[in-house]
Amino acid sequence: MPQVFKTIAELREALAAVRGAGDRRTVGLVPTMGYLHDGHRSLIRKARETDDTVVLSIFVNPLQFGPTEDFDRYPRDAERDLSIAAEAGVDFVFMPEVAEIYPQYPLATSVTAGEAGRRYCGASRPGHFDGVTTIVAKLFNIVQPDRAYFGLKDLQQVAIIEQMTRDLNFPVDIVPCPTVREPDGLAMSSRNVYLSPEERRQATVLSAALGQTEEWLAEPAIDAAELERRLRAAISAAPLADIDYVAIAAYPSLLPLPGGVPLGEALDGTGDRKIAVLLAVKFGNTRLIDNGIFQLTGVSAHV
Ligand code: AMP
Numbered sequence: 048m049p050q051v052f053k054t055i056a057e058l059r060e061a062l063a064a065v066r067g068a069g070d071r072r073t074v075g076l077v078p079t080m081g082y083l084h085d086g087h088r089s090l091i092r093k094a095r096e097t098d099d100t101v102v103l104s105i106f107v108n109p110l111q112f113g114p115t116e117d118f119d120r121y122p123r124d125a126e127r128d129l130s131i132a133a134e135a136g137v138d139f140v141f142m143p144e145v146a147e148i149y150p151q152y153p154l155a156t157s158v159t160a161g162e163a164g165r166r167y168c169g170a171s172r173p174g175h176f177d178g179v180t181t182i183v184a185k186l187f188n189i190v191q192p193d194r195a196y197f198g199l200k201d202l203q204q205v206a207i208i209e210q211m212t213r214d215l216n217f218p219v220d221i222v223p224c225p226t227v228r229e230p231d232g233l234a235m236s237s238r239n240v241y242l243s244p245e246e247r248r249q250a251t252v253l254s255a256a257l258g259q260t261e262e263w264l265a266e267p268a269i270d271a272a273e274l275e276r277r278l279r280a281a282i283s284a285a286p287l288a289d290i291d292y293v294a295i296a297a298y299p300s301l302l303p304l305p306g307g308v309p310l311g312e313a314l315d316g317t318g319d320r321k322i323a324v325l326l327a328v329k330f331g332n333t334r335l336i337d338n339g340i341f342q343l344t345g346v347s348a349h350v
Contacts, residue, residue, distance in 0.1 A: 049103070049137040051129065055189050058102075058141050062190065065100050065138075072099040076192035076219075078183060081105040081142075082122040082237035083131045086227040090196040091135040093224050102190050103132050104141040106148065110157075111178030117332075122240055141190070148185065157181040158215070160207045163301065167203050167294050167325050168336065179204055180211045187217050195219050200226040200234050202323060202338040206301045226337075228254060234337045246330035249285035253326050256281040257339040260324055264310070264341055271295040271313060272306025274324070282328055291327035291334060298323040298340050311343050 052058040065072055075098030077090045083105075094101045105128055112118035125142065132140050145152070157177060160169070164176030187195065197205045205223045212221055227235050232254030233247075242250060256278050263269055263277055278293045295304050297319035304313040310322060325338045 048133050049129070049140045051140045051142060053143055054147055055143065058139065058189065061139060062100070062102075073193040074098060074100045074102060074190065076102045076104065076186065076190045076195045077137075078104045078106075078186050078195065078197075080107045080121065080237065081128050082124055082240075083128045084227075084235045084237065086198055086200060086235040088131065088135055089227050090198060090224050091132070091137055093222065094194070094196050095136045097222070098192075098194060100138045101136065102139045102141060102192065103137045104186055104190070106141075106143060106182070108148075108178060108182040109145060110149070110153070110181055111175050113172055113174065116172070117238075117241075122237055148182070154181065158184045158211060160211070163203075163207050163210060166301070166303070167292060167296075168327060169203070171291050171327060171334075176204070176207050180207060183208055184211065184215065184217070187212075187219055192219055194222050196222045196224055198226060199223050199338070199340075200236070201336070202325060202340070203301060206299060209299075232258070234335075236335065238333055238335065241333040242330060246287055246333065249287045250328075250330055250335055252282050252285040252288055253328060253335060253337040256326070257324060257337060260339060260341060264322075264343055267311070268309050270306045270309055271304040274310070275306070278324065278326070282326070285330075287330050289329040291329055292325070294323075294325040296323045296325060297321075301325075314343065 075094035077094050079087050107121050109118050158180040160176035160180045169176050199205060209221050212219055231251050233250050259281055263274055274295055275293050282288050282290055297304055297314055297317035298321040300317055300319050302317050321340055321342050323338055323340050327336045
């Protein structure tokens with residue numbers, strides 16, 4: 048069974064003991080909001096393969112939720128999470144209360160994600176990525192991991208955390224991990240439990256649209272506007288889909304790509320070689336995101 052810590056002081060003490068135990072031992076951190084699924088499991092597995100000590104944090108971070116968002120009803124099941132953590136070979140679980148992390152709320156000092164945090168999900172969820180960078184910076188300082196594992200399911204989050212790590216000189220390697228999907232293609236998410244059976248059925252349009260993107264990108268003249276139009280049409284085939292955004296961006300910078308010129312030409316201005324398609328779509332009250340990374344040469348790196 049993993050050791051479970053509710054306080055920063057106790058976790059730090061246990062980590063200091065591990066680090067002081069002779070040989071240099073690496074620490075891997077997997078930050079989550081709990082309600083664990085196979086996506087989280089894949090991050091833990093990767094950390095288990097790479098690091099000597101694996102720390103799983105479970106914290107539903109109020110700072111990254113907007114006032115009308117689902118903080119209160121976000122699914123939580125500590126007992127189930129702990130048994131998954133045990134099965135996956137986690138050493139330390141850090142599950143603090145909100146008051147342990149934010150004794151003073153809101154904080155006087157915080158980390159902002161800058162302009163990258165105002166695009167895409169940041170445009171629909173103002174302040175969200177500032178909440179993410181602030182909690183991740185705090186977790187990096189609390190755990191002082193050698194590596195931290197994040198899912199490419201949240202592609203913009205990975206890009207923002209990599210940027211923050213460079214900008215603030217955190218001595219942490221960020222390890223991006225591929226998106227884990229249900230057998231029908233739906234990206235796994237703790238929020239999938241909110242979906243009604245009919246919404247769940249229609250939600251497969253996101254991964255299906257990303258699958259079709261590979262074929263569309265084989266057309267040399269296609270531009271961002273036309274690709275966006277086709278993606279919107281494919282998603283709108285699901286009557287319950289309410290599109291928040293469809294974005295075509297350069298990867299890894301995630302700079303938006305202009306329409307009007309073939310995608311290859313639009314990429315030339317960015318220094319990037321791949322494109323990312325980012326999708327956010329609501330089904331009822333549930334907002335789902337998904338994305339794919341593609342090469343324009345026809346060889347796809349769709350994850
Ligand atoms: P969350 O608990 O939703 O905040 O996610 C915690 C971590 O798990 C983040 O780094 C997510 O990107 C990652 N994650 C969530 N869903 C998936 C998935 N389907 N595949 C891979 N990683 C995921």
